[in-house]
Amino acid sequence: MNEVNVLVKVVWCTMLLGHAGRAMTVIMSDGGAGTDRREQEAVYDIMRGTGNEWATDIADVCRGRWHGIECMPDKDNVFHVVSLSFGALSDDTAFPTCHPTRSFISPSLANLPHLRTLFFYRCLTYNPQPIPSFLGLLGPSLQTLVLRENGHVGPIPLQLSNLTHLRVLDLHNNNLNGSIPLSLARITGLRSLDLSANKLTGPIPAFTFPSLNVLDLSHNVLTGSIPSSIWDSQSLLKLDLSRNRLLAPLPDKPLPLKNLLLLDISYNLIQGPFPVSLKTLTSLEALILKGNPMGSIIPGDAFEGMQSLLILILSNMNLHGPLPLSLATLSGLRVVHLDGNHFNGSIPNSFRDLRRLTELRLNHNRLTGSLPFDRQIVWRMKRKLMLNNNSGLCYDATSGFLDSTFDLGIPFCHPWTPLQHLTSLPSHSLPATSPSLPILLLPTFLLFTILFF
Numbered sequence: 001m002n003e004v005n006v007l008v009k010v011v012w013c014t015m016l017l018g019h020a021g022r023a024m025t026v027i028m029s030d031g032g033a034g035t036d037r038r039e040q041e042a043v044y045d046i047m048r049g050t051g052n053e054w055a056t057d058i059a060d061v062c063r064g065r066w067h068g069i070e071c072m073p074d075k076d077n078v079f080h081v082v083s084l085s086f087g088a089l090s091d092d093t094a095f096p097t098c099h100p101t102r103s104f105i106s107p108s109l110a111n112l113p114h115l116r117t118l119f120f121y122r123c124l125t126y127n128p129q130p131i132p133s134f135l136g137l138l139g140p141s142l143q144t145l146v147l148r149e150n151g152h153v154g155p156i157p158l159q160l161s162n163l164t165h166l167r168v169l170d171l172h173n174n175n176l177n178g179s180i181p182l183s184l185a186r187i188t189g190l191r192s193l194d195l196s197a198n199k200l201t202g203p204i205p206a207f208t209f210p211s212l213n214v215l216d217l218s219h220n221v222l223t224g225s226i227p228s229s230i231w232d233s234q235s236l237l238k239l240d241l242s243r244n245r246l247l248a249p250l251p252d253k254p255l256p257l258k259n260l261l262l263l264d265i266s267y268n269l270i271q272g273p274f275p276v277s278l279k280t281l282t283s284l285e286a287l288i289l290k291g292n293p294m295g296s297i298i299p300g301d302a303f304e305g306m307q308s309l310l311i312l313i314l315s316n317m318n319l320h321g322p323l324p325l326s327l328a329t330l331s332g333l334r335v336v337h338l339d340g341n342h343f344n345g346s347i348p349n350s351f352r353d354l355r356r357l358t359e360l361r362l363n364h365n366r367l368t369g370s371l372p373f374d375r376q377i378v379w380r381m382k383r384k385l386m387l388n389n390n391s392g393l394c395y396d397a398t399s400g401f402l403d404s405t406f407d408l409g410i411p412f413c414h415p416w417t418p419l420q421h422l423t424s425l426p427s428h429s430l431p432a433t434s435p436s437l438p439i440l441l442l443p444t445f446l447l448f449t450i451l452f453f
């Protein structure tokens with residue numbers, strides 16, 4: 001189950017659709033002069049290199065009107081190539097595809113001095129090769145470099161640090177190894193850095209990007225602690241460091257990340273104490289820490305003031321002690337996973353105030369006492385209310401919110417009730433369902449990516 005991946009995929013498609021739409025508008029505004037000859041030759045070379053020989057029959061590439069090339073006239077009405085894109089994203093964005101086994105990125109690319117966007121999606125996947133260092137020669141003109149799911153191997157070339165005007169660097173899902181170059185810090189205007197799903201090792205460099213909105217280093221083999229410079233990146237909207245081997249507790253001082261919407265540090269080796277600093281993230285909509293061996297209690301006031309929080313995922317963290325009372329004050333909460341811990345005591349009555357909950361997992365804990373929810377809450381969540389495998393949790397049959405078609409996975413509080421036979425149903429009959437993604441999370445991200453392109 002992967003609520004955040006769903007989110008990212010939606011954003012990704014939208015951003016590319018917007019991108020393709022713009023490409024057409026530019027070409028339509030064509031005035032009459034031709035494409036710069038040297039750039040035209042470079043485009044032919046690049047198209048041949050990717051198995052798109054058909055393009056060399058086009059007399060003027062900027063009038064070729066294929067999705068994936070974008071041109072702009074200069075003051076003398078000579079057209080320059082500003083964007084090149086490859087890869088079948090969806091039926092609606094048919095950029096040229098690449099020959100599956102013999103494609104490469106032509107060095108002639110360096111002859112496109114006006115290029116702002118370079119985009120290769122699933123192009124070199126079956127002909128694995130390093131990221132060419134000559135991309136650094138594109139220097140300050142390039143703003144967007146996307147080499148996504150492109151089969152690249154080897155290290156991130158240091159020469160990419162020459163692309164000092166990049167705003168988007170996306171190397172998601174390749175086989176890149178080695179460490180993250182500290183020299184990337186030269187790209188001071190970076191808005192989005194996505195190095196996720198590679199094999200990068202070593203620590204996260206202590207870089208600062210004053211305008212960074214998205215930092216995704218998830219699914220790598222990064223070690224060490226999270227540098228404090230990252231916690232000081234005030235413009236961050238999304239921080240995803242999940243599925244690495246990061247150690248050390250999170251900072252215990254107030255965090256200046258005033259715009260952060262999504263924080264995912266799940267599946268690392270982060271230990272306790274539970275960071276009280278998190279409650280200073282008042283704009284946060286999703287907090288995902290599951291799968292870290294934190295092994296601590298959660299202070300009662302840990303979530304006080306996190307009024308924007310919609311999703312809280314703290315499964316399998318060895319957390320113990322009582323459920324934190326401050327949770328009940330977060331009236332916007334939609335999805336809460338606290339399963340697979342050692343929480344004990346009863347579910348506070350104030351949890352009734354979570355009127356918007358659509359999914360609550362408390363299973364595999366040591367909770368006791370009677371379930372404080374009324375019929376309405378239980379029926380809204382139905383099978384997304386998971387309670388099985390707790391030491392002494394029960395429901396009061398006299399509250400009457402159940403009928404024989406619905407098994408909560410916990411026994412009645414009073415053993416003499418006539419419906420007692422229900423309690424013998426196997427608790428694992430509750431299927432593990434994916435959480436529903438709150439729609440509210442989407443608009444901010446969409447808006448953000450649209451502004452980008």
Ligand SMILES: *[C@@H]1O[C@H](CO)[C@@H](O)[C@H](O)[C@H]1NC(C)=O
Nearest residue numbers: 133134135136137138159162
């Ligand atoms: C990097 O930039 C420097 C100067 O800005 C230039 O001399 C060098 O050739 C560039 N190297 C690469 C590989 O891009």
Ligand SMILES: *[C@@H]1O[C@H](CO)[C@@H](O)[C@H](O)[C@H]1NC(C)=O
Nearest residue numbers: 153154155176177178179201
């Ligand atoms: C990166 O992977 C290549 C094989 O693709 C290997 O030869 C090289 O030693 C690796 N480098 C590091 C730093 O792990």
Ligand SMILES: *[C@@H]1O[C@H](CO)[C@@H](O)[C@H](O)[C@H]1NC(C)=O
Nearest residue numbers: 320321322342343344345346
């Ligand atoms: C909960 O567990 C802690 C140990 O983690 C114990 O000290 C405490 O008494 C327990 N509380 C209840 C209500 O069982």
Ligand SMILES: *[C@@H]1O[C@H](CO)[C@@H](O)[C@H](O)[C@H]1NC(C)=O
Nearest residue numbers: 340341342363364365366389
């Ligand atoms: C019940 O939950 C505990 C964690 O509190 C877990 O260790 C145990 O394996 C669970 N038992 C079953 C039968 O799932």
